[in-house]
Structure formats: structure tokens, C-alpha cells
Amino acid sequence: xxxxxxxxxxxxxxxxxxxxxxxxxxxxxxxxxxxxxxxxxxxxxxxxxxxxxxxxxxxxxxxxxxxxxxxxxxxxxxxxxxxxxxxxxxxxxxxxxxxxxxxxxxxxxxxxxxxxxxxxxxxxxxxxxxxxxxxxxxxxxxxxxxxxxxxxxxxxxxxxxxxxxxxxxxxxxxxxxxxxxxxxxxxxxxxxxxxxxxxxxxxxxxxxxxxxxxxxxxxxxxxxxxxxxxxxxxxxxxxxxxxxxxxxxxxxxxxxxxxxxxxxxxxxxxxxxxxxxxxxxxxxxxx
Amino acid sequence: xxxxxxxxxxxxxxxxxxxxxxxxxxxxxxxxxxxxxxxxxxxxxxxxxxxxxxxxxxxxxxxxxxxxxxxxxxxxxxxxxxxxxxxxxxxxxxxxxxxxxxxxxxxxxxxxxxxxxxxxxxxxxxxxxxxxxxxxxxxxxxxxxxxxxxxxxxxxxxxxxxxxxxxxxxxxxxxxxxxxxxxxxxxxxxxxxxxxxxxxxxxxxxxxxxxxxxxxxxxxxxxxxxxxxxxxxxxxxxxxxxxxxxxxxxxxxxxxxxxxxxxxxxxxxxxxxxxxxxxxxxxxxxxxxxxxxxxxxxxxxxxxxxxxxxxxxxxxxxxxxxxxxxxxxxxxxxxxxxxxxxxxxxxxxxxxxxxxxxxxxxxxxxxxxxxxxxxxxxxxxxxxxxxxxxxxxx
Amino acid sequence: xxxxxxxxxxxxxxxxxxxxxxxxxxxxxxxxxxxxxxxxxxxxxxxxxxxxxxxxxxxxxxxxxxxxxxxxxxxxxxxxxxxxxxxxxxxxxxxxxxxxxxxxxxxxxxxxxxxxxxxxxxxxxxxxxxxxxxxxxxxxxxxxxxxxxxxxxxxxxxxxxxxxxxxxxxxxxxxxxxxxxxxxxxxxxxxxxxxxxxxxxxxxxxxxxxxxxxxxxxxxxxxxxxxxxxxxxx
Numbered sequence: 001x002x003x004x005x006x007x008x009x010x011x012x013x014x015x016x017x018x019x020x021x022x023x024x025x026x027x028x029x030x031x032x033x034x035x036x037x038x039x040x041x042x043x044x045x046x047x048x049x050x051x052x053x054x055x056x057x058x059x060x061x062x063x064x065x066x067x068x069x070x071x072x073x074x075x076x077x078x079x080x081x082x083x084x085x086x087x088x089x090x091x092x093x094x095x096x097x098x099x100x101x102x103x104x105x106x107x108x109x110x111x112x113x114x115x116x117x118x119x120x121x122x123x124x125x126x127x128x129x130x131x132x133x134x135x136x137x138x139x140x141x142x143x144x145x146x147x148x149x150x151x152x153x154x155x156x157x158x159x160x161x162x163x164x165x166x167x168x169x170x171x172x173x174x175x176x177x178x179x180x181x182x183x184x185x186x187x188x189x190x191x192x193x194x195x196x197x198x199x200x201x202x203x204x205x206x207x208x209x210x211x212x213x214x215x216x217x218x219x220x221x222x223x224x225x226x227x228x229x230x231x232x233x234x235x236x237x238x239x240x241x242x243x244x245x246x247x248x249x250x251x252x253x254x255x256x257x258x259x260x261x262x263x264x265x266x267x268x269x270x271x272x273x274x275x276x277x278x279x280x281x282x283x284x285x286x287x
Numbered sequence: 288x289x290x291x292x293x294x295x296x297x298x299x300x301x302x303x304x305x306x307x308x309x310x311x312x313x314x315x316x317x318x319x320x321x322x323x324x325x326x327x328x329x330x331x332x333x334x335x336x337x338x339x340x341x342x343x344x345x346x347x348x349x350x351x352x353x354x355x356x357x358x359x360x361x362x363x364x365x366x367x368x369x370x371x372x373x374x375x376x377x378x379x380x381x382x383x384x385x386x387x388x389x390x391x392x393x394x395x396x397x398x399x400x401x402x403x404x405x406x407x408x409x410x411x412x413x414x415x416x417x418x419x420x421x422x423x424x425x426x427x428x429x430x431x432x433x434x435x436x437x438x439x440x441x442x443x444x445x446x447x448x449x450x451x452x453x454x455x456x457x458x459x460x461x462x463x464x465x466x467x468x469x470x471x472x473x474x475x476x477x478x479x480x481x482x483x484x485x486x487x488x489x490x491x492x493x494x495x496x497x498x499x500x501x502x503x504x505x506x507x508x509x510x511x512x513x514x515x516x517x518x519x520x521x522x523x524x525x526x527x528x529x530x531x532x533x534x535x536x537x538x539x540x541x542x543x544x545x546x547x548x549x550x551x552x553x554x555x556x557x558x559x560x561x562x563x564x565x566x567x568x569x570x571x572x573x574x575x576x577x578x579x580x581x582x583x584x585x586x587x588x589x590x591x592x593x594x595x596x597x598x599x600x601x602x603x604x605x606x607x608x609x610x611x612x613x614x615x616x617x618x619x620x621x622x623x624x625x626x627x628x629x630x631x632x633x634x635x636x637x638x639x640x641x642x643x644x645x646x647x648x649x650x651x652x653x654x655x656x657x658x659x660x661x662x663x664x665x666x667x668x669x670x671x672x673x674x675x676x677x678x679x680x681x
Numbered sequence: 682x683x684x685x686x687x688x689x690x691x692x693x694x695x696x697x698x699x700x701x702x703x704x705x706x707x708x709x710x711x712x713x714x715x716x717x718x719x720x721x722x723x724x725x726x727x728x729x730x731x732x733x734x735x736x737x738x739x740x741x742x743x744x745x746x747x748x749x750x751x752x753x754x755x756x757x758x759x760x761x762x763x764x765x766x767x768x769x770x771x772x773x774x775x776x777x778x779x780x781x782x783x784x785x786x787x788x789x790x791x792x793x794x795x796x797x798x799x800x801x802x803x804x805x806x807x808x809x810x811x812x813x814x815x816x817x818x819x820x821x822x823x824x825x826x827x828x829x830x831x832x833x834x835x836x837x838x839x840x841x842x843x844x845x846x847x848x849x850x851x852x853x854x855x856x857x858x859x860x861x862x863x864x865x866x867x868x869x870x871x872x873x874x875x876x877x878x879x880x881x882x883x884x885x886x887x888x889x890x891x892x893x894x895x896x897x898x899x900x901x902x903x904x905x906x907x908x909x910x911x912x913x914x915x
Binding site: 053162165166168169171173175177178179180181182183 | 729731736750751752755756760761763767768769770772776779781783784788828832842
């Protein structure tokens with residue numbers, strides 16, 4: 001039993017990191033552009049498909065395929081921002097409507113090109129690590145490592161670089177930041193592209209672990225938004241913690257409770273935490 | 288004293304009437320219309336697509352050969368096969384049009400239970416006016432009930448004396464298996480499967496452990512770890528390829544390397560061939576091998592490629608041609624010949640259930656109107672070695 | 682140095698500024714006095730480009746500001762210390778000051794400027810690692826001004842710096858403004874506290890419901906009958 005719990009703890013941390021990378025995109029987008037961009041889930045799915053296509057379709061080595069897919073999704077996110085979301089700044093309702101519309105379009109295109117049949121990437125890194133009696137697939141460990149590095153990098157960039165500081169300042173007080181000479185429009189476009197890239201990267205790594213279908217984005221954006229709210233908008237390490245909390249709750253919970261409850265853990269935690277800390281666990285601004 | 292002019296007029300008039308008769312399709316008396324309601328496209332088209340592909344080839348072949356003769360009259364076939372897209376409301380409209388406007392008496396399909404439920408009421412109202420021959424699971428439960436004379440099931444069933452599932456369980460018993468863990472979708476069909484196999488394994492004296500997952504699950508590590516802790520001999524994983532790829536990959540990572548399944552293709556086995564020890568699958572026909580050893584199968588593969596002008600043959604989909612497909616058209620024609628009528632559906636149905644048709648498959652219908660066919664048990668071992676066992680139910 | 686020529690500003694149908702003209706010469710301290718909602722904040726925001734004007738021109742150092750975005754105006758040397766302080770609450774004092782220098786080319790060589798800021802505002806030096814959100818109103822105001830100075834302004838705009846602050850702090854701010862003026866900085870001060878604003882100013886304007894109603898030196902306006910009646914406490 002202990003082995004089972006420890007195993008699920010580890011698995012929950014890894015799966016939770018995938019939620020966290022989406023949550024990070026959600027929280028950055030909300031902090032800087034004032035909307036919840038649900039299309040980040042579709043970007044993640046697109047990142048998974050691009051990575052699979054580059055790797056298995058075009059024969060590009062997997063790491064490079066992931067990088068290319070991430071860049072491609074960053075571009076998609078930038079275009080979507082400039083063409084669509086530019087007109088929904090700080091307007092949650094319009095942002096919601098536009099992102100739902102965008103999701104439909106992206107899913108329809110993927111369905112047309114690749115159909116609803118699940119696709120499976122070749123095995124990039126088969127094999128498992130055995131720690132005590134607990135088994136951790138090697139690729140899952142790699143995915144965790146990469147995502148952790150990216151999250152830490154984002155945190156460092158936000159606190160130690162001028163661009164990051166500008167973003168962080170803008171999230172705290174947009175007008176004051178403008179008065180410091182921060183170029184609002186450039187910042188917003190940049191954050192939109194970066195958030196999309198995070199989602200695309202998440203998708204590219206997802207593809208190495210599971211089969212991909214056009215629906216995979218929906219569950220992830222939901223968990224990502226839950227994790228972001230749970231952590232409190234604006235906190236990078238908070239998004240990470242939020243994702244992990246949900247991942248571990250699901251993993252350990254599914255040992256003891258029927259599988260039907262799986263999606264509920266995130267919501268239960270969300271409600272519990274918001275009851276006691278309405279701004280989230282680590283909130284930055286009161287937006 | 289008929290003048291030449293009036294004879295010419297009479298001949299011209301007769302020719303005119305004849306032309307008119309042809310134009311108005313009076314010769315449609317010599318066409319037998321058959322309908323098909325399947326999902327050819329969309330998320331649920333796994334089963335309907337192959338049926339539709341095979342049926343077209345059969346109709347084309349029969350017509351090209353000059354049609355068929357019943358009670359001294361020559362007939363050709365006309366296939367009416369709209370795409371239901373898996374949508375029950377759409378299917379109902381299509382069926383109504385077939386029955387009421389096109390006067391179709393022989394309809395193949397549906398394979399999807401949700402579609403069947405959508406058309407069932409209408410079909411019962413027209414009991415006696417047509418035959419509905421489909422593969423849906425739900426049809427199994429409706430066969431033989433009063434008022435359901437119109438119904439025939441064109442796929443075999445897991446359980447019962449001729450059930451393929453029973454023979455599959457026996458295969459496992461011969462290997463000395465003591466414990467099987469099931470991991471199944473927690474939905475309507477998953478529970479049907481569980482009910483069937485719970486009994487079958489009990490009768491065979493094999494311990495049967497049930498585990499469920501929600502449709503849409505991708506990460507099975509929790510439930511697989513639980514299963515692994517119980518050290519089963521074989522894993523009986525879910526009923527679609529969509530979940531099998533993930534389950535097999537993750538199961539092998541956790542040390543579960545033997546699989547036994549009754550729905551799904553060999554794809555997951557072949558992808559994981561270096562990590563599995565044994566993968567036992569029910570495949571209606573293992574086409575890759577049958578193509579080389581059975582002349583009828585070889586001919587069908589060539590006919591398919593020629594008809595669709597392609598070099599590719601859908602080997603993973605082809606086994607599904609065991610339902611409402613190529614053979615069934617030919618079998619229907621045989622039945623009509625035997626019954627001596629193309630209109631009396633009751634007689635045709637009796638005829639259909641009175642003989643064994645030997646085509647790609649050996650098909651017969653049992654006393655409830657459910658199909659019994661020969662099938663293959665395909666055993667994939669570590670490294671990809673494949674052994675095929677041919678089964679012929681009694 | 683800074684000229685506003687017949688500026689009109691609308692908020693939807695509301696005509697908020699009506700033909701406002703101001704002239705601030707280099708090295709001057711000019712006060713813009715008026716009650717709540719007179720249009721003082723709107724004037725400063727329009728100068729910064731945070732609000733567009735519907736008519737009129739703004740010229741800075743001889744060149745028109747038309748078409749220049751806020752960040753370009755800041756880079757050109759006009760800096761606003763906004764109403765309500767608007768410090769970055771999660772940043773420390775030093776991080777706030779750093780942000781002030783964001784737009785500068787030499788933003789990585791700030792040691793001198795930081796030393797000067799801490800020298801001018803010793804209380805900030807004591808609290809340089811403290812989060813700005815936890816400081817008092819007066820301390821935040823000092824921080825906001827210091828941050829504005831780190832932007833290397835040629836013309837500093839101050840919006841209601843004394844609002845809600847104790848008299849002692851108000852005096853400190855007056856002193857600070859005079860010190861900056863002595864160092865040659867041009868200052869435009871918008872204030873409801875007319876007494877303080879007129880005392881510290883070289884010249885002043887009175888703004889009433891979006892229009893300039895009076896203009897003169899600080900002393901002249903302080904002695905003006907209408908001004909005394911409406912804006913000064915005696």
C-alpha cells in the first residue's frame with residue numbers, strides 16, 4: 001500500500017507539472033492581458049500534433065521536433081493575439097467568447113487534417129527507473145525535468161531580467177508601468193506568445209507519453225485554470241504548486257476512490273482553498 | 288383494309304409506349320433495392336466504414352455479372368447507402384426515406400447501438416414490411432421478442448454455446464491461466480462486456496478481477512499499479528484501440544506483459560512487441576495471413592484495390608467486414624433464390640436462416656437470428672511472432 | 682519648455698477640458714490649482730499621452746508630442762508621479778526605484794542615481810529591502826517621487842502628492858520640490874491643497890470645470906480675493 005501511495009505521489013507530481021505549465025500560461029495571460037485564454041488548451045493539443053508530425057512524419061529528431069513545435073505554437077499564439085485577442089484586453093467575457101471560437105476552429109482543422117483517430121508517437125525513451133519498489137517511466141522523469149527547468153527559468157526571467165521585471169510591474173499596476181516607459185502593446189504580445197509557447201511545449205512533451213486526439217486540450221485547460229485560480233493569479237511558483245496539488249490529489253485519490261471522481265479533486269481543492277483564501281494561495285495582485 | 292399509314296402509326300404508337308415505359312422506370316420491377324444505414328464518417332465510424340466499403344464492391348460485382356435470377360426473373364441490385372455519421376435522428380430520416388419512398392425491403396445496419404435505439408420504434412411499426420440486418424449490440428437483446436420479426440443480427444456474440452468469447456476463454460484456460468484482471472471502460476458497453484465475461488471466466492474456473500476507468504482517461508498508472516500488486520496472469524484491457532495503445536504501453540512499463548482481448552486490432556501489440564510477452568486477440572479474420580492462404584480472400588483484396596483504385600488495403604479494418612458487408616449481400620441473394628421471391632420478406636428471412644454461406648467467412652444464423660462465423664485467435668509474442676488459430680464454432 | 686495650446690479633452694460626450702492653455706518655462710515650478718474634478722489629473726494624463734486630446738497641441742522642448750506614445754514621452758524626459766502614489770506593492774523600495782530607470786539606456790549603471798535618491802530620502806534608504814505595499818502613505822509618496830526622479834526627467838509632473846498626508850509630510854514634500862527646483866528641474870504640480878501649491882510655485886494657474894480661470898505668480902494668486910475665498914482656508 002505504501003508503495004502504491006508513493007508511486008502515485010511521484011506520478012502525481014509529474015502529471016501535475018503538465019497542469020502547471022498550462023497554469024503558468026493562464027496566469028501570465030491573465031495578469032498581463034486581463035483575460036483567461038481558454039485557447040491555451042487548443043495550443044497544447046496543436047503542439048502535441050505538430051511535434052508528432054515533425055518527429056514521426058518528417059523524421060526530425062524528437063528534441064528538435066519539440067523545439068520547432070514550440071516555436072510554431074508561439075507564432076500561432078502571437079498571430080491569434082494580434083488578430084483576435086488584441087480587441088478583448090481586460091474584457092473577460094469577450095475574451096471567453098473569442099477563445100471558445102478559436103478553440104472550435106483549431107479543433108475543426110485538426111480533425112480535418114488528422115481525423116479523430118488517436119495518433120501515437122514512436123517511443124522516444126522507453127524503459128523505467130526503479131526506486132525502491134516504485135516504478136517511474138524514464139520519459140516521464142525527463143518530461144518532469146524539462147518542465148521544471150522551464151518553470152524555474154520563467155521565474156528567474158520574471159524576477160531578474162528587465163523584460164521580466166517590466167511584466168511583473170505591469171501585472172501589479174499597468175498604468176504605473178506605462179509611466180515607467182514600459183511598452184504595453186509589445187509586452188502583451190510578448191506574453192501572449194510566451195504563454196502559447198509554454199502550452200505548445202507541454203503538448204509536445206505530452207505526445208511522448210500518451211496517444212493524442214483532438215480532445216486532449218480540453219481537460220488540460222480546465223485543470224490549468226483550476227491550478228491557476230487555486231494558486232492565485234500572478235504567481236509563477238504558485239502555478240507550479242497548484243498544478244502539483246491537483247496532480248497529486250488525483251493520483252493518490254484514485255487509489256482509494258472510484259475512477260469516476262477523478263476530475264472532482266481539482267474542483268474540491270479549488271473550493272476549499274478559495275473558501276479560506278479567496279485570492280488564492282499565493283496571489284500577487286487583486287485583479 | 289388497314290392502310291400502310293395506319294400500320295406505321297400503330298407501330299410508332301407501340302414504340303412510344305415502350306419508350307415511355309422505359310423512361311418511367313417500369314423496368315424497375317427488375318431491380319432489388321437494398322439499403323444500408325451506417326456511420327461512414329465521424330468519430331464513431333470504426334464499424335460502419337468497412338461495411339460500407341465491402342458492400343459497394345459486392346453490389347458492383349453482382350450487377351457486372353449480369354445480375355441474379357429468382358423464380359425465372361432476372362434482377363440487378365441497387366444500393367442506397369447514406370451516411371448516418373452516427374447520428375440517430377439523421378439515421379431515422381434516412382430509414383424512413385428508404386422504406387416509404389424507395390420501397391426498400393432489405394436494410395443492412397446499424398452497428399451503433401445509439402443509432403439502433405433511434406430507429407427501433409419506427410422499425411417495429413413496419414414489422415413485416417422489411418428486414419433490418421445489423422451488428423449492434425442492442426440488437427442481440429431484441430432478437431426473438433414478439434413484434435421483432437424484422438430483426439436479424441449480422442455479428443457474432445461473445446457468449447452462448449456458439450459464442451466466440453467462450454472459445455477465447457477456453458484458449459486461455461489451455462495455457463493454464465488462473466487469474467485475469469479486467470480493466471474496462473466504465474460505460475454501457477463496458478458493463479455488457481463485464482457481465483458476459485464474469486460468467487464465462489467463472490465457468491472456466493479462472494479468477495476474474497474487475498477494474499474500471501472513465502472514458503477519456505490517458506494516465507492509467509494508479510489502477511495499473513493496483514492491478515499489478517495483485518499479480519494477475521493476464522490483463523483484459525478495454526474495448527477500443529483508442530485506449531489500448533495507452534493501456535498496453537503503460538501496463539508493460541509496470542510489469543504487466545500479458546494481454547487477452549476481444550475487441551481491437553493488433554496495432555497495440557505490434558507497437559509494443561518488444562515489451563509484451565503475450566497478446567491474445569480475437570480477430571474475425573487475420574487478413575495478412577488469409578490473403579496468402581485463402582483464394583477467396585485474395586480475390587477480395589484484389590477486388591478492393593481495383594474498385595477503389597488504390598494500392599493500400601485496410602488490413603486493420605478488414606476484419607470488420609464480418610458484419611453487414613461483402614458476404615452478406617451475396618448471402619441475401621442466395622436466400623432470395625432459395626425462397627423463390629424478392630418481395631416476401633418472411634420467406635427470405637426463413638431462407639436466410641436455413642443454410643451456411645461459404646464466402647470470406649462461413650456464415651450461418653442461429654435459431655434466434657444471430658450470426659455465427661468462423662474466426663481467428665491471433666497470438667502475438669515478444670518480438671512480434673504471430674501464431675494464428677482458426678476457430679469454427681459449432 | 683512645456684506648452685499646452687488650447688487643449689480640448691472629451692470623455693465620451695463629456696467635455697472635460699475646454700481650451701486649456703498652459704506654459705511652463707524651463708526651471709520653473711508651476712502649480713495647477715483647482716478643486717476635485719476640475720480637470721487637473723486629466724491635464725497631466727493628457728500630457729503623458731495616457732489620454733488623447735480632441736483638439737489643441739502639446740509641445741515639449743519645442744517639438745510637438747502629437748503621435749508620441751507614452752513610453753516615447755517618458756524617454757523624451759516628461760515624467761509623471763501619478764495620483765495615489767501607484768508604487769509597485771510587491772516590489773521592494775529598490776526594485777521600485779529600478780523600475781523608474783526602466784526606459785533609460787544606462788539602466789544598468791544606476792549606482793550614482795540610487796545613492797542620490799537615498800541621500801535625498803533617507804527614510805527610503807532605511808527601508809530599501811521592504812515591500813512598498815507595506816509602507817505608510819508618506820513613505821510611498823517619497824518613493825513615488827524618488828522613482829520618478831530615477832526616470833531622469835527634464836520636466837516632472839506631480840499629481841496631488843499631498844493628498845491624504847499629514848501636514849508634516851506635506852511640508853517635507855514642499856521642501857523636496859523646492860530642492861529639486863534649485864537643482865534646475867522643471868516641475869508642474871497639480872494640487873487641491875492650494876495653500877501649499879501657491880507657496881511653492883513660481884507661477885500658477887487656476888483650473889475650474891475644465892477651463893483656466895486665472896493665471897499669475899504664486900504670490901499674486903495667493904493674494905487674489907476669489908482664490909482666497911474658494912481655495913484657501915482663511
